[in-house]
Amino acid sequence: xxxxxxxxxxxxxxxxxxxxxxxxxxxxxxxxxxxxxxxxxxxxxxxxxxxxxxxxxxxxxxxxxxxxxxxxxxxxxxxxxxxxxxxxxxxxxxxxxxxxxxxxxxxxxxxxxxxxxxxxxxxxxxxxxxxxxxxxxxxxxxxxxxxxxxxxxxxxxxxxxxxxxxxxxxxxxxxxxxxxxxxxxxxxxxxxxxxxxxxxxxxxxxxxxxxxxxxxxxxxxxxxxxx
Numbered sequence: 001x002x003x004x005x006x007x008x009x010x011x012x013x014x015x016x017x018x019x020x021x022x023x024x025x026x027x028x029x030x031x032x033x034x035x036x037x038x039x040x041x042x043x044x045x046x047x048x049x050x051x052x053x054x055x056x057x058x059x060x061x062x063x064x065x066x067x068x069x070x071x072x073x074x075x076x077x078x079x080x081x082x083x084x085x086x087x088x089x090x091x092x093x094x095x096x097x098x099x100x101x102x103x104x105x106x107x108x109x110x111x112x113x114x115x116x117x118x119x120x121x122x123x124x125x126x127x128x129x130x131x132x133x134x135x136x137x138x139x140x141x142x143x144x145x146x147x148x149x150x151x152x153x154x155x156x157x158x159x160x161x162x163x164x165x166x167x168x169x170x171x172x173x174x175x176x177x178x179x180x181x182x183x184x185x186x187x188x189x190x191x192x193x194x195x196x197x198x199x200x201x202x203x204x205x206x207x208x209x210x211x212x213x214x215x216x217x218x219x220x221x222x223x224x225x226x227x
Contacts, residue, residue, distance in 0.1 A: 003168065003170040003171050003191050003226065004171055004226050004227065005108075005110050005171060005172075005173055005191070005192075005225040005226050005227055006110065006111060006166050006171040006172065007110065007111040007112075007113055007160065007161070007164065007166055007171065007172045007173070008105060008110060008111070008112055008113065008172075008173045008174075008175060008221070008225075009113045009114075009115050009142075009156075009157050009160060009172060009173070009174045009175070009185070009190075010112065010113065010114055010115070010175050010176070011049065011114075011115060011116060011175065011176035011177060011178070011181050011199075012114050012115070012116040012118065012123065012126065013116070013118075013126075013199065014048075014095075014176075014177035014178070014196075014198060014199020014200050015095065015175060015176050015177045015181070015196055015198065015199055015218075016094065016095050016098045016114060016218070017092060017093075017094065017095060017098075017126060017130065018092070018093045018094065018095045018096070018198070019087075019090070019092045019093075019126075020090075021040070021044070021199075021200070022083075022086055022087070022090055022092075023052075023083060023118075024040060024043045024044055024047060024048065024200065025040060026079060026082050026083045026086050027043055027047060027052065027055065027056070027059075027079055027083075028040050028043045029082060030056075030075050030076075030078045030079035030082055031043070031056060031059060031060070031075055031079075033075075033078065034071065034074065034075050034078075036060070036063075036064055038059060038063055038064070042059065042062075042063050043055075043059060044200045044201070045205075046058050046059045046062050046063065047059050048177070048178035048179075048180065048199075048200030048201055049117055049151055049176060049177075049178030049179070049180035049181050049184075049200065050117050050150065050151060050180055051117045051144040051150035051151070052076060052079060052080075052117055052118065052119075052144070053072060053073070053076045054117075054150060055117070056072050056075050056076055056079070057069075057072050060072065060075075080119075080122070083122060084122070084125070087122075087125060087126060087129065092126060092129050092130060093130075094130055094132075095198055095218060096198070096217055096218065096219075097217055097218045097219040098218055099137060100218075100219060101218045101219055101221060101222065102137050102138060104219075104222055108225075108227040109227070110225065110227060111139045111140070111164055111166075112137070112138040112139050112140075113138065113139060113140045113141070113142065113160045113164075114127075114138050114140070114141045114142070115141070115142040115143070115156045115157070115160065116141075116142075116143050116144065117144050117150060117151060118143055118144060119143060119144055119145045120141075120143040120145050120146065123141060123143045124141070127141065139164070140160055140163060140164065142156040142157075142159050142160050143156075144156075146159060147159050151180045151181065151183070151184040152180050152183035152184050152187055153184070153187060154184060154185075154187040154188030154189075156184070157169070157172065157174065157184065157185065157188035157190065158188060169188050169189035169190055169191070170189065170190075170191040171191060172185075172188065172190045172191060173185075173190060173191060173192040173193075173194065173221075173224075173225065174188065174190045174192070174193050174194065175194045175195075175196060175218075175221060176194075176195065176196065176199075177195070177196050177197070177198055177199025177200050177201060177206075178199065178200045178201050178206075179195075179201055179205060179206060179208055179209035180209075181195070182194075182195055182206065182209035182210070182211045183209055186209075186210075192212045192213070192224060192225075193209075193211050193212050194211055194212060194213050194214070194215060194221060194224065195207075195209070195211040195213070195214040195215070196214070196215050196216070196217075196218065197214065197215070197216050198216070198217070198218075
């Protein structure tokens with residue numbers, strides 16, 4: 001018998017938020033402005049889903065052979081400034097069927113949690129731009145700056161479980177568009193770890209993390225839940 005689903009933890013950009021890879025395009029721009037030639041595909045492959053300073057560190061190490069904490073910090077500060085401006089300027093939309101799925105989960109008394117590799121200020125600015133409100137469209141937000149360790153460590157999911165008094169991780173589902181989302185859910189012991197093809201990684205890339213299922217639209221999650 002499948003465990004009853006009490007909480008679904010969703011990644012934001014690429015999973016519940018459609019921003020056309022704006023964050024990773026901005027990350028690429030900030031890195032290359034510092035004198036590199038990193039492609040968007042390389043940024044997505046190595047940086048998707050990670051806390052953004054960690055993403056910069058990984059991208060520079062893997063594709064440029066550079067490990068320089070001071071340089072990483074400078075690129076990160078430039079990235080945050082550029083991203084703030086980009087989000088003000090560019091269109092940001094809910095992912096297809098996001099609000100419909102959130103409403104369906106609410107009807108079934110399943111908690112909707114957003115988690116992200118963004119810092120809290122950036123994440124909240126995106127939520128505000130979408131017009132979403134905690135307690136209405138979703139039940140809680142956990143960001144990279146709320147915990148000590150970020151993906152693939154399970155800290156953000158554990159944080160959400162503790163906040164809402166959920167003690168059995170088998171009753172939690174994780175949904176994300178990158179392999180590190182799936183690894184995060186697996187490390188937290190989530191009952192289901194679902195990849196979605198609407199964001200950073202393709203179905204083939206997601207499959208390398210051995211998710212329980214890969215879906216192409218958020219609404220496809222509903223039949224997989226037990227309520």
